[in-house]
Amino acid sequence: MTQAFDAAAQQALLETRAQMALELARRLGADACEVGASVDQGVGVSVREGEVETVELSRDQGIAVTVYLGSRKGSASSTDAGEASIRAVVEKAIAIARHTGEDPAAGLADAELMATELPDLDVHHPWPLSTEEAIELALACESAGRQRPGIRSSDGASLSSGEGVRVYANSHGFLGSQRGSRHSLSCMLIAGDEGGMQRDYDYSSARNPRDLLAPEKVGESAAERTLRRLGARRPATGRMPVLFDPTLASGLVGSLMGAIAGGALYRQASFLCDRLGEPLFPEWFSLQERPMEVGAMASSPFDGDGVQTRDNVFIENGRLASYMLSAYSARRLGMQTTGNAGGARNLRIEAPLASREELLARMGCGVLVTELMGQGVNAVTGDYSRGAAGFWVENGEIQYPVEEFTIAGNLEAMFKGLSGIGSDTDTRGSIHTGSWLIGEMTVAGG
Structure with a gap:
């Protein structure tokens, strides 16, 4: 069994150590200081x-x-967040600052913004789980799929299964801390027929272990997803609609957020520089x-x-309507x-939602993408090209699995060509979205 994790005691200790670092930095001549500290504990098991x-x-x-x-x-x-280590870290940070160049944008966020x-956003739900119990759950998950x-x-x-505490403090007098937990269960299976072998997986993830799917359901879903990929072939090549599964649609949202992040914008490394107010x-x-949002996967009352x-x-x-900016x-x-x-x-996302069946009917003939490979997204130009696998769709109906093809387009054109959002919302991560139907992309198959 894992060693007991006293979150309250750890939180109090980290807050004390953070304040110790701030006071030491002040005494050593720093004009301002900020400290981040965290501690995490967890158990992980895998079976095969x-x-x-x-x-x-x-x-x-750790402490920074x-x-x-x-x-x-x-x-x-x-x-190491011990007292001797904290002194060494503060002294090293001051020594580094003395040898760096001046940056007019450097400094703490304004005090009035703290x-x-x-x-309490209800994000801390410990799971008193022994390793034996964790193994039993993983075995039950795999067995159901096999x-x-x-x-x-x-x-x-x-x-x-893990929980932890994070603390942030700065010389404005701000001290914020938060406890959190995260639990997950996953299964990956292999199926085969005369046409070859296929693999797929499924998972469940939540802040509260009571919100996890039953192990048997995760295993059965992984088996279903794997079996439906048997008999895959290459799709035709051409320009056609593409329906992104919710797990992949969240990646399109991620690409958007990367393009409007302040770091990419001030480096002129985004295709969305100077585009505020424009239709996308x-x-x-x-x-x-x-x-x-109470209980959500990324909730926090304060930022970094x-x-x-x-x-x-x-x-x-x-x-x-807005970029995504830090103080710097x-x-x-x-x-x-x-x-x-x-x-x-x-x-x-706020948008009218349609069922998966409605979206398939709307696309008519095209591909439903359920897996993407590679990192073919150019943040500067918005060009998008990924290896893919999924299903061929004709007359609004899934016909057969497809693989070994690529989809390509440009993020700006893809965003403008968005023609539908599915009601099959994936809520396992911090981005909640259903399927995305893109009106037209280039599909290169056989």
Whole structure:
């Protein structure tokens, strides 16, 4: 069994250590300082073919200190949050700052922007799970999938459960801390017929272990997804509609957020530079961030700068309404932070939704993509090209599985060509979305 994790005690200890680092930096001459500290503990097990493959008990901690000498910045970190280590980290950060160049944008976020509302967002749900219990759950998951006719073997099932505490403090007097947990269960299976072998997987993930799918359901779903890929062939080549499965549609949202992130914008490394207010999507599409959503996967009342998080609207009625900015990137761009140091938290789409069947009928003939390979997204130009697998669709009906083809387009054209959002919303991550139907892309098959 894992060593007991006293989250309250760990939180109090990290808060004390963070304040210790701030006071030491002040005494050593820093004009400003910020500290991030965390500790995480978890258990992870994996099984394969009915046998235990790995058991991992983890405990990680760290502290990072950034000091400012005027507009000079120095950062240092350590995996040891002990008192001696903290002093060494602070001294190293100050030594680095003395030798760095001046950066007018460097510094803490403005004091008046610090978070003052720090509610409990219900993101900490420990799971008192022994390694024996974790193994039993993983074995049950794999067994349920392996029992399906047509499944030849297993690539394994795994379960992970972890909780932790993170603390952020700075010399404005801000101190914020949050406890959190995350649990997941997954299974990958292999099926085969005279045409060859196929593999696929499924998983369940949640803050609260009670929200996980039953192990048997995860295994059965993994088997179903694997079996339906048997008999795959290459699709025809041409320009046609493409329907992205929800698990992949979230990646399109991620590409959008990367393009409107402050770091990409001030480096002129985005195809969406200087595009605020311009139409990018159909008018019926809006995209919002809800960081204070209770119990969600990425909820937090403060960002990585200590700034109060808030609901943001990034796409409003199809138009680019806001960039995603930290205090530093905002200064580089002559703008105001959006409370997004560390990224976006809980992205939600507002749009009319259609069933999977409606979207297939709307596309007529094309491909439903359920797997993507490679990293073929150019953030500077928006060009998009990925290897893919999925299903061929004719007359609005799935005909057979397809593989070994590529889909290509340009993100801006794909966004403008979005013709439908599915009601099959995937809620397992911080981006909630259903399937995306893109009106036309280039498909290169056999």
